[in-house]
Amino acid sequence: MTVVRYERRGPVAVVTMNRPEYRNAQNSAMTYALDEAFYRAVADDEVKVIVLAGEGRHFSAGHDIGTPERDAHVSFERKAVLWWDHVGKEGAESRFARESEVYLGMCRRWREIPKPTIAMVQGACIAGGLMLAWVCDLIVASDDAFFADPVVRMGIPGVEYFAHPWMMPPRIAKEFLYTGDRMPARRAYEVGMVNRVVARDELETETFALAEKIAAMPRLGLALTKKAVNQAEDLQGMHAGMDSVFGLHHLAHAHNAETSADSLAGMDPKSMKAAADGS
Numbered sequence: 001m002t003v004v005r006y007e008r009r010g011p012v013a014v015v016t017m018n019r020p021e022y023r024n025a026q027n028s029a030m031t032y033a034l035d036e037a038f039y040r041a042v043a044d045d046e047v048k049v050i051v052l053a054g055e056g057r058h059f060s061a062g063h064d065i066g067t068p069e070r071d072a073h074v075s076f077e078r079k080a081v082l083w084w085d086h087v088g089k090e091g092a093e094s095r096f097a098r099e100s101e102v103y104l105g106m107c108r109r110w111r112e113i114p115k116p117t118i119a120m121v122q123g124a125c126i127a128g129g130l131m132l133a134w135v136c137d138l139i140v141a142s143d144d145a146f147f148a149d150p151v152v153r154m155g156i157p158g159v160e161y162f163a164h165p166w167m168m169p170p171r172i173a174k175e176f177l178y179t180g181d182r183m184p185a186r187r188a189y190e191v192g193m194v195n196r197v198v199a200r201d202e203l204e205t206e207t208f209a210l211a212e213k214i215a216a217m218p219r220l221g222l223a224l225t226k227k228a229v230n231q232a233e234d235l236q237g238m239h240a241g242m243d244s245v246f247g248l249h250h251l252a253h254a255h256n257a258e259t260s261a262d263s264l265a266g267m268d269p270k271s272m273k274a275a276a277d278g279s
């Protein structure tokens with residue numbers, strides 16, 4: 001089964017994560033398939049807008065930390081950063097190499113896609129799933145969608161793409177991280193993290209209506225506008241801020257590896273869920 005589907009609907013390319021049996025948990029196979037799909041959409045002159053979707057009930061449960069197709073120890077041809085492969089390296093060297101490429105690097109690469117991107121989010125959008133929604137320019141959420149970054153439970157200060165204090169006010173970001181609580185779509189709308197909240201059965205119609213509207217604008221105008229806003233965000237410290245937090249993130253992984261079962265503090269999807277349910 002293909003882990004990412006690609007289709008064209010007029011001027012809109014639809015890139016769909018397709019591991020619904022694992023709530024679209026993102027392994028490296030999916031990461032590189034997403035990259036290929038985005039590349040294809042950028043190269044196609046007929047495509048004006050890109051929609052990122054998740055098959056099934058949930059947008060994304062985050063990075064794959066426990067499915068049978070977890071492929072963290074597999075080499076892929078690197079696309080995002082000029083760094084050596086993580087395979088065959090040990091400890092922090094391996095983690096830093098891998099996460100620089102497949103998490104921070106890939107997300108930054110996708111944020112710079114020179115065409116407007118819209119995340120169409122239903123159900124869970126957790127941790128690594130947030131990164132995928134956040135790199136998109138707009139987010140349309142259904143009323144059953146929720147957002148969470150529970151990795152503080154692993155002793156880690158947020159996911160690798162640390163955009164939190166730019167995606168929501170800093171005080172809200174702290175609450176979001178400190179509690180690991182689910183932020184419902186309505187609340188995400190209130191704090192400015194999503195553009196629209198619509199009924200679940202209208203999610204697709206509303207998202208594509210928005211995409212079609214944007215698609216009527218000139219290509220270069222859209223690309224320059226995107227660059228303008230992204231540059232403004234970076235002038236507000238987003239790029240440099242994420243670099244500095246990436247160091248803290250890896251300090252946390254290393255501390256976990258030194259003092260517990262592994263770099264995730266021995267947590268897996270099961271124990272994360274149990275901890276969340278118990279709180």
Ligand code: ZN
Binds near residue numbers: 160
């Ligand atoms: Zn990490």
